[in-house]
């Protein structure tokens with residue numbers, strides 16, 4: 124069942140840069156869909172449009188069942204350096220006028236979800252990179268979203284931490300019945316996490332190809348080392364290459380005709 128649909132969405136910024144060109148995307152409830160594509164192809168723009176932080180120039184963002192609560196996780200944890208983990212996680216509720224006392228149970232629940240109960244009073248500089256990202260995820264979860272938008276959240280982390288957070292994300296998704304739209308540059312991360320991978324063309328971004336990863340959840344190390352996993356990664360790598368080559372050929376053809 125569709126939760127959100129991008130229907131022929133184009134986005135051109137005031138400076139004339141066109142980030143998206145008739146981009147179609149259908150996210151079903153419970154999906155975990157990854158957008159992958161060359162740098163600057165409009166992945167973050169697509170997330171911002173879904174979040175309602177920006178408006179499409181053409182096309183529509185449609186919510187057949189109504190717009191749900193949305194959580195947003197950025198590449199950088201963007202925590203307030205002077206504030207404790209607890210106070211950082213409280214922020215979205217505080218902005219909605221919820222007092223610290225009234226927020227306590229929900230903040231503690233969010234801390235527990237990301238395994239940081241013991242670190243409620245720690246300041247960001249006392250936390251590792253992975254722990255800071257867990258705080259950022261807890262902050263996104265504290266408003267109890269059903270849709271989680273994640274923009275390269277684990278890109279800055281070492282591979283071991285990244286793998287661990289991938290597993291934690293999948294566990295959270297199952298536990299909280301989340302729908303997730305995830306952006307990454309890592310083909311392996313896309314395969315491990317996703318029910319579907321959307322390969323985008325270079326800017327202006329469109330859907331080049333879509334691949335279903337039908338491996339059941341929960342996934343584990345056994346999947347990471349399986350032949351099927353390697354096969355999916357290879358297929359997505361080829362799709363990315365095709366998307367880039369075709370776009371280059373299209374541009375060359377345009378130049379010849381102009």
Ligand SMILES: Nc1ncnc2c1ncn2[C@@H]1O[C@H](COP(=O)(O)OP(=O)(O)OP(=O)(O)O)[C@@H](O)[C@H]1O
Nearest residue numbers: 136138140142161162163164165166167168169326
């Ligand atoms: N507010 C803005 N004004 C003008 N141009 C913008 C704006 N935001 C993004 N762009 C441009 O739109 C294009 C798409 O940007 P976007 O951040 O969506 O790409 P991306 O695929 O997420 O890139 P990356 O993988 O490098 O993070 C880029 O060329 C970017 O410079």
